[in-house]
Amino acid sequence: xxxxxxxxxxxxxxxxxxxxxxxxxxxxxxxxxxxxxxxxxxxxxxxxxxxxxxxxxxxxxxxxxxxxxxxxxxxxxxxxxxxxxxxxxxxxxxxxxxxxxxxxxxxxxxxxxxxxxxxxxxxxxxxxxxxxxxxxxxxxxxxxxxxxxxxxxxxxxxxxxxxxxxxxxxxxxxxxxxxxxxxxxxxxxxxxxxxxxxxxxxxxxxxxxxxxxxxxxxxxxxxxxxxxxxxxxxxxxxxxxxxxxxxxxxxxxx
Amino acid sequence: xxxxxxxxxxxxxxxxxxxxxxxxxxxxxxxxxxxxxxxxxxxxxxxxxxxxxxxxxxxxxxxxxxxxxxxxxxxxxxxxxxxxxxxxxxxxxxxxxxxxxxxxxxxxxxxxxxxxxxxxxxxxxxxxxxxxxxxxxxxxxxxxxxxxxxxxxxxxxxxxxxxxxxxxxxxxxxxxxxxxxxxxxxxxxxxxxxxxxxxxxxxxxxxxxxxxxxxxxxxxxxxxxxxxxxxxxxxxxxxxxxxxxxxxxxxxxxxxxxxxxxxxxxxxxxxxxxxxxxxxxxxxxxxxxxxxxxxxxxxxxxxxxxxxxxxxxxxxxxxxxxxxxxxxxxxxxxxxxxxxxxxxxxx
Numbered sequence: 001x002x003x004x005x006x007x008x009x010x011x012x013x014x015x016x017x018x019x020x021x022x023x024x025x026x027x028x029x030x031x032x033x034x035x036x037x038x039x040x041x042x043x044x045x046x047x048x049x050x051x052x053x054x055x056x057x058x059x060x061x062x063x064x065x066x067x068x069x070x071x072x073x074x075x076x077x078x079x080x081x082x083x084x085x086x087x088x089x090x091x092x093x094x095x096x097x098x099x100x101x102x103x104x105x106x107x108x109x110x111x112x113x114x115x116x117x118x119x120x121x122x123x124x125x126x127x128x129x130x131x132x133x134x135x136x137x138x139x140x141x142x143x144x145x146x147x148x149x150x151x152x153x154x155x156x157x158x159x160x161x162x163x164x165x166x167x168x169x170x171x172x173x174x175x176x177x178x179x180x181x182x183x184x185x186x187x188x189x190x191x192x193x194x195x196x197x198x199x200x201x202x203x204x205x206x207x208x209x210x211x212x213x214x215x216x217x218x219x220x221x222x223x224x225x226x227x228x229x230x231x232x233x234x235x236x237x238x239x240x241x242x243x244x245x246x247x248x249x250x251x252x253x254x
Numbered sequence: 255x256x257x258x259x260x261x262x263x264x265x266x267x268x269x270x271x272x273x274x275x276x277x278x279x280x281x282x283x284x285x286x287x288x289x290x291x292x293x294x295x296x297x298x299x300x301x302x303x304x305x306x307x308x309x310x311x312x313x314x315x316x317x318x319x320x321x322x323x324x325x326x327x328x329x330x331x332x333x334x335x336x337x338x339x340x341x342x343x344x345x346x347x348x349x350x351x352x353x354x355x356x357x358x359x360x361x362x363x364x365x366x367x368x369x370x371x372x373x374x375x376x377x378x379x380x381x382x383x384x385x386x387x388x389x390x391x392x393x394x395x396x397x398x399x400x401x402x403x404x405x406x407x408x409x410x411x412x413x414x415x416x417x418x419x420x421x422x423x424x425x426x427x428x429x430x431x432x433x434x435x436x437x438x439x440x441x442x443x444x445x446x447x448x449x450x451x452x453x454x455x456x457x458x459x460x461x462x463x464x465x466x467x468x469x470x471x472x473x474x475x476x477x478x479x480x481x482x483x484x485x486x487x488x489x490x491x492x493x494x495x496x497x498x499x500x501x502x503x504x505x506x507x508x509x510x511x512x513x514x515x516x517x518x519x520x521x522x523x524x525x526x527x528x529x530x531x532x533x534x535x536x537x538x539x540x541x542x543x544x545x546x547x548x549x550x551x552x553x554x555x556x557x558x559x560x561x562x563x564x565x566x567x568x569x570x571x572x573x574x575x576x577x578x579x580x581x582x583x584x585x586x587x588x589x590x591x592x593x594x595x596x597x598x599x600x601x
Binding site for chain 1: 478494
């Protein structure tokens with residue numbers, strides 16, 4: 001589980017994240033939404049321990065800034081917004097990078113590490129791609145590979161920064177269904193940021209709306225995705241339609 | 255499926271390349287020696303082994319006193335330059351990085367020149383002054399730091415091109431300082447100039463002993479970081495999220511590569527492009543993983559420079575071609591090919 005209290009991040013003296021508090025229970029999926037520049041990605045990177053921050057972030061009982069890097073990598077895995085694609089690296093070797101925290105300095109990958117890679121390749125239907133170079137894959141295939149590398153870390157907490165922003169709607173759904181399936185199967189805790197509000201609401205248990213670095217609304221998708229909330233913070237006229245798995249948000253021209 | 259890593263077949267090929275280069279480097283030259291006899295004589299040098307090669311006493315002297323130190327120095331310098339090139343390319347995430355293009359060699363050159371022209375008179379006969387590697391290292395580190403800072407002038411990203419342009423500017427500046435020093439000390443001009451062109455020719459065992467400790471230490475440090483280099487290819491933020499200290503690994507690699515380059519430059523002078531030619535050829539043949547690239551660069555770099563030195567000795571007839579000229583002849587066209595493929599991959 002993730003316990004965030006008064007999380008504050010300053011970058012170059014600008015206040016980007018302003019006293020965010022949020023709990024994510026074990027096995028829960030919480031999605032952070034908000035307009036561009038609201039501080040979503042920055043907050044996520046701070047939770048991952050990748051940025052200096054004020055306040056406290058506790059992962060499964062351990063403050064993230066006091067965890068050893070390797071321990072942190074075993075507790076929490078991140079898929080950043082646009083991961084660097086190392087040219088010419090194979091899918092297998094890329095997923096194996098996820099085992100880095102388990103491989104001792106100067107050591108080699110163990111049979112357990114190789115088995116973990118095989119397992120994730122199987123879970124994400126990537127076995128036929130194992131020997132392919134990353135730069136020959138399509139966007140949807142690549143996103144599954146990024147996810148496989150994160151899962152290979154064996155962490156119970158998964159942070160996803162805009163995991164579907166580069167994908168068409170079919171592949172968006174495919175990736176999110178996969179994450180949801182693995183979450184249920186393995187009891188993963190998921191904290192994500194997303195732009196597509198309807199899709200975000202369909203998968204999240206709870207949502208947090210950030211604006212200007214602050215939490216301005218939090219609760220179930222139905223509570224957060226209201227016409228009033230979105231009009232105020234996104235400065236756009238929207239219509240919210242009840243859907244089977246959550247509210248559907250459509251922007252309308254005013 | 256097997257993960258990327260050092261394949262035994264390639265390791266064996268590297269060892270064979272080194273052995274072939276050693277025997278060829280010892281056997282051929284102004285006086286040719288039978289390669290079989292050379293090989294037997296080499297085995298005879300191993301403590302506890304007694305063999306008769308059939309070489310005359312004079313031939314044995316040519317072998318052990320003239321050619322062997324030169325060949326060993328070629329191995330060490332070649333291994334260092336190729337390994338440092340590969341390490342810089344990984345640490346800077348820049349395929350064009352090379353000890354010479356980053357200004358490191360020019361910095362080391364300035365350090366060496368300063369020691370050679372400013373030392374007290376009368377020391378010239380004693381071979382390399384002991385302070386030379388340290389001066390070369392100081393010059394190399396200052397140069398790489400300057401290039402790193404200047405390369406960021408166009409933004410934090412340090413694109414390959416910006417870094418290389420900064421390296422060119424730093425090299426030009428340091429070379430100008432070197433020229434100025436030489437102008438003020440014309441009496442050292444000949445000595446420094448022959449060193450500048452790159453040479454393994456005057457190598458005696460003294461030079462080998464001066465450079466060897468630095469080479470062994472820095473090569474060991476760089477080799478320990480080969481898995482880290484593979485992780486660094488995904489960028490600092492992700493490497494950090496995978497449990498690494500990206501900056502710590504990078505500084506360690508840059509300092510080790512600079513120290514190694516400085517040690518090599520201090521005895522061999524400026525021999526360019528080895529750090530581009532060898533790692534890039536190996537990448538094409540064996541794949542991008544630094545886990546195999548670093549050890550293979552060491553082996554094939556050693557073999558490459560020893561064979562290049564042989565070429566420089568025999569191709570020029572009586573007047574040896576400076577080895578730096580030969581590597582530049584081979585390396586400049588190679589560099590253009592790398593530049594072209596890098597640019598097409600970036601766009």
